[in-house]
Amino acid sequence: MAIKDILKNVNDFFNEHVAPPHKITSVEAMEEGWRVTVEVIEEKEYMKKYAKDEMLGTYDCQLNKDEEVISFKRLDIRYRSAIGMEQ
Numbered sequence: 001m002a003i004k005d006i007l008k009n010v011n012d013f014f015n016e017h018v019a020p021p022h023k024i025t026s027v028e029a030m031e032e033g034w035r036v037t038v039e040v041i042e043e044k045e046y047m048k049k050y051a052k053d054e055m056l057g058t059y060d061c062q063l064n065k066d067e068e069v070i071s072f073k074r075l076d077i078r079y080r081s082a083i084g085m086e087q
Contacts, residue, residue, distance in 0.1 A: 003027055006067050010036050013061075013069040019043075022056065033070070034063040042077060054080040 006027055014021045019040045026037040042055040056079070061072040 006034055006063060009067050010038060010061055014038060014040060033065050036061040056080045
């Protein structure tokens with residue numbers, strides 16, 4: 001199954017290079033590969049120590065046709081308790 005492989009590859013990449021994913025909220029097939037939206041709890045230990053609420057970062061992640069992560073960028077950061085407004 002392609003989506004299961006994509007989810008695993010994205011999880012592995014974020015665990016190794018960014019932070020463990022909190023949620024993967026979308027997976028979209030594109031002509032040149034895949035686009036995935038990932039939510040990550042940012043700097044969990046820092047936020048526990050200095051803030052009342054955790055910060056949640058939303059990332060756009062691109063995968064090529066071989067299902068390898070080729071790029072990612074943070075789109076947004078918000079308090080976890082804030083209501084997310086999808087566009």
